[in-house]
Amino acid sequence: MSTVLLVHAKGGPPLGHVLSRTAARADVHLLALSALPPAVAGSVGRLCASVTTPGDAGRSDLVSLIVSRAREVGADAVITFSEYAVVAVAEACEKLGLPGAGAAAALARDKRLMRGAWQRSGLPQPAFRPVATEADLRAAVDSLSCPLLLKAAWSAGSTAHQIISSPGDVSAAWARSRQVMAESAQLGFAELHVAEAEADFVVEEIVSGTAADWFDEPGWGDYLSVEGVVADGVFRPVCLSGRMPTVEPFTERAGITPAPLSPDAQDRVVDLARRAVDALGLRDCGTHTEIKLGPDGRMWLIETAARFGGAMTVPQIEEVFGPDLVGMLVDHLLGRPVAWPEQALTPAQARGAAGSLVVLAVDGRGEAWQDRRIWDFPVVASGVPLSPDSELSVVAESSLPEGSVVPVYDPAGGANTMAALCLLSAADPRTVLRDFRTLVDALPRVLPAAQREEASA
Numbered sequence: 001m002s003t004v005l006l007v008h009a010k011g012g013p014p015l016g017h018v019l020s021r022t023a024a025r026a027d028v029h030l031l032a033l034s035a036l037p038p039a040v041a042g043s044v045g046r047l048c049a050s051v052t053t054p055g056d057a058g059r060s061d062l063v064s065l066i067v068s069r070a071r072e073v074g075a076d077a078v079i080t081f082s083e084y085a086v087v088a089v090a091e092a093c094e095k096l097g098l099p100g101a102g103a104a105a106a107l108a109r110d111k112r113l114m115r116g117a118w119q120r121s122g123l124p125q126p127a128f129r130p131v132a133t134e135a136d137l138r139a140a141v142d143s144l145s146c147p148l149l150l151k152a153a154w155s156a157g158s159t160a161h162q163i164i165s166s167p168g169d170v171s172a173a174w175a176r177s178r179q180v181m182a183e184s185a186q187l188g189f190a191e192l193h194v195a196e197a198e199a200d201f202v203v204e205e206i207v208s209g210t211a212a213d214w215f216d217e218p219g220w221g222d223y224l225s226v227e228g229v230v231a232d233g234v235f236r237p238v239c240l241s242g243r244m245p246t247v248e249p250f251t252e253r254a255g256i257t258p259a260p261l262s263p264d265a266q267d268r269v270v271d272l273a274r275r276a277v278d279a280l281g282l283r284d285c286g287t288h289t290e291i292k293l294g295p296d297g298r299m300w301l302i303e304t305a306a307r308f309g310g311a312m313t314v315p316q317i318e319e320v321f322g323p324d325l326v327g328m329l330v331d332h333l334l335g336r337p338v339a340w341p342e343q344a345l346t347p348a349q350a351r352g353a354a355g356s357l358v359v360l361a362v363d364g365r366g367e368a369w370q371d372r373r374i375w376d377f378p379v380v381a382s383g384v385p386l387s388p389d390s391e392l393s394v395v396a397e398s399s400l401p402e403g404s405v406v407p408v409y410d411p412a413g414g415a416n417t418m419a420a421l422c423l424l425s426a427a428d429p430r431t432v433l434r435d436f437r438t439l440v441d442a443l444p445r446v447l448p449a450a451q452r453e454e455a456s457a
Contacts, residue, residue: 002026002334003049005075007066007089009033009192011156012081012307013314013326014397016040021326022079023047026334029073031066033059033085033192037397049073062193066092077333081286081326083109083156086306088193090285099333101230101306102283108306109191111153111202114280118301121279124272125301128204134174140203141167149249150174152181153200154191156310158251158414159184164203177201180412187416207300209292211245214265219433221245223302224259226273226289227309227317229325229340230282231332237270237344238325239317241309242429244436247362251414254436255309256355257316258347260429268297270344276301286329288313312356312395312423319425320350352425355432356395357439359420361409364440372455373406373447375399375419383446386435387426395421405450 004026008015015037022028030051036044044051050073054065066088070078078098080089086101087109093100107113112130119125129140130153141148141164150173152160160180162173181198191197209222221243228237242259246252261269273289286308292300308314314325323341332338361369377394386392399420400406406419422439426432 002076003029003074004330004334005029005031005066005070005073005078007031007033007078007080007082007085008036009080009082009085011083012310014040014312014395016043016397017315018081018326019044019047021324022330025327025330026076029069029075031069039397059192062088063091063095067095070096070098077330079330079333081307083305083307083310084192087191090306091193099284101285102281104281104283105285105306107280108282108304109154110200111151111303112200114303115202115204117279118276121275123275123279123301124299126204126207128202131201131203132199134171137174137201137203138167138170141170144203144205147206148203149206150177150201150203152177152198153202154194154197155181155184157416158246158249159416160412161249161251161414162412163206163249176412183413184416207292207294210295211293213295213297214261214293215242216260217430217433219244219437222294223290223292224269225255225309225313226270226291226344227313227325228273228277228287228289228344229329229332230277230285230287231338231340233283235274235277235287236340237273238323238341239321239345240266240269241313241316244433247360247409248366249411251360251411252358253360253440254355254357255311255313255316256429256432256436257313257320257353258345258350258429260347263346266344266346269299272299272301273304276304280304280306282306284333286325311358311398311421312354315423316354316356319354320352321345322351347429352427353429353432354423354425355429355436357422357424357436358415358418359399359406359422359443360418361406361444363444364437368409369406369444372408372450373444374450374454375404375406376402376448377420377422378402379446379448380439380443384439384442386424386438387431390424390426390431390435392439393423395423405454406447
């Protein structure tokens with residue numbers, strides 16, 4: 001049987017899903033760069049041939065660590081599904097002579113390099129400037145049009161986003177973004193290979209999007225994502241996922257598969273995603289491309305990642321359309337034939353719909369909850385009236401333990417302040433959207449109130 005070294009770090013699809021699909025294709029050796037989620041710790045020993053957790057000394061040269069471990073286990077493929085380990089794994093695969101994202105992987109990780117590559121290819125995106133100091137940021141604000149969005153170049157999950165409405169916001173935004181990146185690194189949500197990556201930023205103009213020209217029903221967000229894969233350098237689109245509107249500033253609340261676009265609109269979106277991925281020169285990896293939707297058919301690229309979408313995007317695709325993307329990518333990396341979709345799958349081909357909701361302490365109007373609440377999924381499941389055939393579940397490994405106080409939402413912290421991740425299956429994407437809106441409105445009402453001592457903890 002073939003052997004795969006799976007490099008685990010925070011983020012990406014749930015580890016339990018990834019492990020089970022990979023283990024069905026090969027012997028799996030796990031290199032754990034982050035702590036294993038308690039919800040899957042029991043199954044790891046059953047699914048993995050070995051589990052290695054390196055000490056701090058071994059992480060100082062992450063590429064060498066991966067290469068060494070791959071050689072020790074005789075790996076036929078090395079793979080990761082974490083944003084924070086993509087570059088290190090790609091470089092290790094290059095040294096090992098194994099298929100991987102390739103030498104261009106950093107272009108799909110560093111937002112400064114990514115936007116530079118798209119600019120050279122003439123692709124639509126917001127005007128931007130790379131910034132490394134507060135002085136750089138001030139100069140960028142003078143040359144761009146406010147409002148602007150300050151982003152950490154190597155972040156994920158909308159972490160450290162700050163809106164700059166005028167030059168007077170620069171100092172506070174710069175200090176806050178740097179503080180959040182330092183805090184995120186302590187939590188393990190940080191680039192694992194590039195030294196001092198938390199100091200790199202990009203600032204860009206905020207373009208005005210609209211969902212009204214793209215969706216038949218109100219309530220959708222003004223952006224979506226194209227899920228796909230690059231196999232032997234050729235982009236293979238799989239499907240589109242829609243979104244609920246973000247929480248200020250731009251924190252994602254929910255992803256829904258499929259995105260109910262018209263065939264013509266889907267074709268245009270996929271074409272832009274293809275050009276975006278091609279411009280980065282990736283070779284063998286999953287892809288996740290986010291696109292902002294504007295009036296009159298306008299679109300702007302947000303970002304592309306050299307890995308599959310995080311949260312429950314991959315399980316949603318498998319439930320709705322059938323393809324096991326994790327297993328298919330593993331097969332491809334092992335040199336086995338894979339029948340990728342001939343073109344992006346459409347809503348007409350879907351078997352229902354599925355969506356994942358990030359539980360944040362923010363109501364449907366985008367306002368913070370008035371008081372602190374306790375996370376209690378059984379109460380949610382029994383107390384929120386959803387559509388008759390909808391099924392709601394909680395993703396335990398991506399959620400706080402039952403009885404935890406729901407964190408106060410921090411706009412700069414993004415997804416770092418989530419309490420839980422819920423999965424909903426329904427008859428169609430419109431039902432998922434309506435049920436999620438019902439759920440968001442009901443959460444601060446049905447969840448138990450926290451006692452004063454708990455809330456201050």
